[in-house]
Amino acid sequence: MKITMYVNGSEHARDVEPRMLLIHFIRDELGLTGSHWGCDTSNCGACVMWLDEVPVKSCTVLAVMADGRRVTTVEGLARGTRLDPVQQGFTACHGLQCGFCTPGMMMTARWLLDHNPAPTETDVREAISGQVCRCTGYQNIVKSVLWAAAHEGDA
Amino acid sequence: MSEAYGPRPRKEDARLIRGQGKFIDDISLPGMLHAAILRSPLAHARIIDIDTTAALAHPKVTTVLTGEDLAARGLAWMPTLSGDVQAVLATDKARFQGQELAFVVAADKYAARDALELISVDAEPLTPVMDVSVATSGDAPLVRDEEGFAGSGNRIFDWSAGDEAATEAAFARADVVVTADMTYPRIHPAPLETCGAVADYDPVEGRLTMWVTTQAPHAHRTLYAMLTGLPEHKIRVISPDLGGGFGGKVPVYPGYLCAIVASMTTGRPVKWVEDRSENLMSTAFARDFHMHGEIAATSDGRITGLRARILADHGAFNAVAQPTKYPGGFFHIFTSSYDIPAAYCSITAVYTNKAPGGVAYSCSIRVAEAVYLVERLVDMLAGRLDMDPAELRSRNLIRPEQFPYTSATGWEYDSGDYPRALALALSLSDYEGLRREQAEKRARGEYMGIGISLFTEAVGAGPRKHMDIVGLGMADGADLRVHPTGTAVLGVSVQTQGQGHETTFAQLVAHELGLDPDDVEVVHGDTDRTPFGLGTYGSRSTPVSGAAAVVAARRVRERARIIAALMLEVAEADLEWLDGAWRVRGDYAAGAGIVEIARAAHSSLDLPDGVDGHLDASAVYNPPNLTFPFGAYVCVTDVDPATGSVVVRRFIAVDDCGVRINPMIVEGQIHRGLADGVGIALMQAITFDAAGNCLSGSFMDYLLPTALEVPSLELGATVTPSPHHPVGAKGIGESATVGSPAAVVNSVMDALAPFGVVHADMPLTPAVVWGAISRGLGPGRRLGRRDLRRRSGDALARDQGRGEDPALGVALAVADLSEQQVDGGGGDRVEVGADRGQWRDEVRGLGDVVEANHADVVGHSPAALVQGAQDAERQVVVGREDRGDLGHPGEDLAGAVARGGVPVRRHHRRDLRARLG
Numbered sequence A: 001m002k003i004t005m006y007v008n009g010s011e012h013a014r015d016v017e018p019r020m021l022l023i024h025f026i027r028d029e030l031g032l033t034g035s036h037w038g039c040d041t042s043n044c045g046a047c048v049m050w051l052d053e054v055p056v057k058s059c060t061v062l063a064v065m066a067d068g069r070r071v072t073t074v075e076g077l078a079r080g081t082r083l084d085p086v087q088q089g090f091t092a093c094h095g096l097q098c099g100f101c102t103p104g105m106m107m108t109a110r111w112l113l114d115h116n117p118a119p120t121e122t123d124v125r126e127a128i129s130g131q132v133c134r135c136t137g138y139q140n141i142v143k144s145v146l147w148a149a150a151h152e153g154d155a
Numbered sequence B: 001m002s003e004a005y006g007p008r009p010r011k012e013d014a015r016l017i018r019g020q021g022k023f024i025d026d027i028s029l030p031g032m033l034h035a036a037i038l039r040s041p042l043a044h045a046r047i048i049d050i051d052t053t054a055a056l057a058h059p060k061v062t063t064v065l066t067g068e069d070l071a072a073r074g075l076a077w078m079p080t081l082s083g084d085v086q087a088v089l090a091t092d093k094a095r096f097q098g099q100e101l102a103f104v105v106a107a108d109k110y111a112a113r114d115a116l117e118l119i120s121v122d123a124e125p126l127t128p129v130m131d132v133s134v135a136t137s138g139d140a141p142l143v144r145d146e147e148g149f150a151g152s153g154n155r156i157f158d159w160s161a162g163d164e165a166a167t168e169a170a171f172a173r174a175d176v177v178v179t180a181d182m183t184y185p186r187i188h189p190a191p192l193e194t195c196g197a198v199a200d201y202d203p204v205e206g207r208l209t210m211w212v213t214t215q216a217p218h219a220h221r222t223l224y225a226m227l228t229g230l231p232e233h234k235i236r237v238i239s240p241d242l243g244g245g246f247g248g249k250v251p252v253y254p255g256y257l258c259a260i261v262a263s264m265t266t267g268r269p270v271k272w273v274e275d276r277s278e279n280l281m282s283t284a285f286a287r288d289f290h291m292h293g294e295i296a297a298t299s300d301g302r303i304t305g306l307r308a309r310i311l312a313d314h315g316a317f318n319a320v321a322q323p324t325k326y327p328g329g330f331f332h333i334f335t336s337s338y339d340i341p342a343a344y345c346s347i348t349a350v351y352t353n354k355a356p357g358g359v360a361y362s363c364s365i366r367v368a369e370a371v372y373l374v375e376r377l378v379d380m381l382a383g384r385l386d387m388d389p390a391e392l393r394s395r396n397l398i399r400p401e402q403f404p405y406t407s408a409t410g411w412e413y414d415s416g417d418y419p420r421a422l423a424l425a426l427s428l429s430d431y432e433g434l435r436r437e438q439a440e441k442r443a444r445g446e447y448m449g450i451g452i453s454l455f456t457e458a459v460g461a462g463p464r465k466h467m468d469i470v471g472l473g474m475a476d477g478a479d480l481r482v483h484p485t486g487t488a489v490l491g492v493s494v495q496t497q498g499q500g501h502e503t504t505f506a507q508l509v510a511h512e513l514g515l516d517p518d519d520v521e522v523v524h525g526d527t528d529r530t531p532f533g534l535g536t537y538g539s540r541s542t543p544v545s546g547a548a549a550v551v552a553a554r555r556v557r558e559r560a561r562i563i564a565a566l567m568l569e570v571a572e573a574d575l576e577w578l579d580g581a582w583r584v585r586g587d588y589a590a591g592a593g594i595v596e597i598a599r600a601a602h603s604s605l606d607l608p609d610g611v612d613g614h615l616d617a618s619a620v621y622n623p624p625n626l627t628f629p630f631g632a633y634v635c636v637t638d639v640d641p642a643t644g645s646v647v648v649r650r651f652i653a654v655d656d657c658g659v660r661i662n663p664m665i666v667e668g669q670i671h672r673g674l675a676d677g678v679g680i681a682l683m684q685a686i687t688f689d690a691a692g693n694c695l696s697g698s699f700m701d702y703l704l705p706t707a708l709e710v711p712s713l714e715l716g717a718t719v720t721p722s723p724h725h726p727v728g729a730k731g732i733g734e735s736a737t738v739g740s741p742a743a744v745v746n747s748v749m750d751a752l753a754p755f756g757v758v759h760a761d762m763p764l765t766p767a768v769v770w771g772a773i774s775r776g777l778g779p780g781r782r783l784g785r786r787d788l789r790r791r792s793g794d795a796l797a798r799d800q801g802r803g804e805d806p807a808l809g810v811a812l813a814v815a816d817l818s819e820q821q822v823d824g825g826g827g828d829r830v831e832v833g834a835d836r837g838q839w840r841d842e843v844r845g846l847g848d849v850v851e852a853n854h855a856d857v858v859g860h861s862p863a864a865l866v867q868g869a870q871d872a873e874r875q876v877v878v879g880r881e882d883r884g885d886l887g888h889p890g891e892d893l894a895g896a897v898a899r900g901g902v903p904v905r906r907h908h909r910r911d912l913r914a915r916l917g
């Protein structure tokens, strides 16, 4: 099937098998390997990216379902060379270790802050509760997102 | 000089937060093919034929490998890391569900998967050996019936340590002996990234480049050379960014070898990356220790003896990835943090039809089991002696002045101050306050638990004379190059999986040389660019490789001294290293730092003997002993006896890993391990049914803690340097995984003490906790409403944010009960509730909870109750009897459930759900 997608602001047209998963399309067809794959059952959230303005588990979305829509991945998080406050927060607060869950966590965090600029610790924990991190015990991920919330306005 | 040690952001973050990390599945080479593995659906089966004709005919399939193809190359079997052999692709039998049968290589990964379905396997099912306790009975079928296994009867080894007679005598003299059976379940480290490889064989150069998810690239290179017959200098192993490892990425897995063979036969790069169910079902299990423990003490709480008998389930091949010369790994460190004069343990390891492996999962092989056993036993002893568990521990800790301390089983601990760590943990947690809170809550019918655990880890393998992997002694190299402009590159043999080596190791070198850590680049994970060494596991990076880096840096410094003397025109003896520079004694201002010295070293300066022209140095570090990090943990839980659910409310952890190079990273390592403790204690277990089916093959069944289960963690630190490590550091990567599960379990058991519960095995799922409560109550007691936390319907409604409507609250609460609990597989629950106990005895024999109202059991006769229990089919039946304990006259079921909070039968759930509208 022929599909067209707007990924991180650029248009991409491809002919794909109808069964191709969005995560495979993004990684294998477009070479954007920042989004990861970690499970077979939609449990881990390593694959979270935005479909239009909503975070989705892209292992559970067919590429053809994203036809004509906007997709935003971790590669689209920074504004040029300026890192998103969420990215800055993850570094400042040691919110990542192996970094495998990190892109998905950051995409969810960005969405959270867009909708709730002053989240509580519980808000953050709930927002990322559909995603797994095996390295950080979540402590510093939570801290990173709160840091980002506190530094949103910084130039 | 800037202080090199201390918290600082990590160098590796820059690429990882931009999505520019390079993990195994991110590697893509021109012409690359994709592979998938056909796995056995049966746990035990004789293979008659594997027919690949149809798969080979698939237009996108390049090749299919079977065990026969590998046998032709002598590669159907490979040696394990424990002296056994393991099938790469099965030729004779499938020995566990998920075992590798065939390897399909195709143009893309979807086609490779499609082709798996085109392979037909003819096999004769055999009875699997799933129960470790009967594996060696003689009647059990043989898992291994190849040549050379005759008479082994599924037994792999018997091993023991300690003084059996002295221990026996200690037990004979003891005032009190506590014994317990406990299982440390089979678990899986489940790094978020699964395992995989990209093999690229260049037939012209005869050279293999192997990208592979390995924590030990150099050991892998040697193993690939030994296995494939390729010369080792023609093999380059690259371990890219790893998405976690935790021990699971130490072994060589069949898929790696198949990828190599496939690349050699097709002449093209071949990528194989396993999916999650393959990861959970075929790689890297840990623990699976079935333990009988005994502890002996005087009546005033002095521990005098410790004994353990272990049955270890090693699965179908003995593939334990462990570096020690002891078959039982480090288990015999099981006296742990206590000064116990007599100890003895014995281990029997057996084959079963389960996945092979046996990795350390963030532990120095078997220390986690040892710590868990002793910490549970100490808690049970405290219960028996009616003594506070903190007090009992204090009385028996190894005292600071006893270090270096030699344990009853022969371990020499390097350093420690256990009382200080325990005291700090108790004060950070406000232990006294917690006990007061607990007493108040108990009076109100609320169940809060306080669990303590101490641990002593043994990390940083070697020394090489005691430790090796397939004959490779445990030592690690470091290469340090100092450029003319004074920046440096450090090559190390270990490989980060998230521990931040690129940062910590730069700090180590920078500290020694007075450089900025940003001016030190760390290279790792590429055998062509780094010196030989055994890799990252068992928390050995800082203790071994870190020490090698420091030794190399100090060699650079000594060489620099010669040049500095020349530059400053003084004798070497007149120089001292101070604040990051060689300075003339008595004249602080006159000195030279490494940057200037490096320039001079590369200049036309006429160099004296001892310096050839640059400052570069290398080192191999063979540790004189292990390092022994330790700590004291306090875990606070709240248990809802109505649902059996456990909430970990607080976790206080005091860790001592000697000198901390980057405390931020150290704390991150501890956070991870504490989350592991929550997961291992409460939810993670790889289980099987009797037919050999793995019941935990996905993240739907193998549950991992999320941000909602792990509380905000409270850390404290003490620093007791290692006396033999060059900078006094000890390993930290695994301490918390080792120490924390016992704290959680001790806490839950403490919460359940009023129910008479002494022990329940991990994972403490709601069903297990609920079953333990029921069992703990035992004959003569039952779960009455006085035992239960009172939560009225309106409170439940409030909890759920649904106003104050009691009926609605109850309905929501009941609808919320997990299926697991409602269908609860416990099998031995006691009667709850009503009937005034009249028919309890008849019913208890059935081992199910039975309580019935008239609607359930017409006539309410004993026979009818028995019938009701049988009808329940292992479900919990709860109802209300008029004037029974559970319900008040006229109260409806919802009210009874709300107050009694007991599980309900499915049709009640349905009814109640219906009322939600």
Ligand code: FES
Pocket (backbone or CB within 6 Å): A036, A037, A038, A039, A040, A041, A042, A043, A044, A045, A046, A047, A048, A057, A058, A059, A060
């Ligand atoms: S890959 Fe695990 S949720 Fe998508």
Ligand code: FES
Pocket (backbone or CB within 6 Å): A095, A096, A097, A098, A099, A100, A101, A102, A132, A133, A134, A135, A136, B192, B243, B244, B498
């Ligand atoms: S940082 Fe490794 S999984 Fe989250």
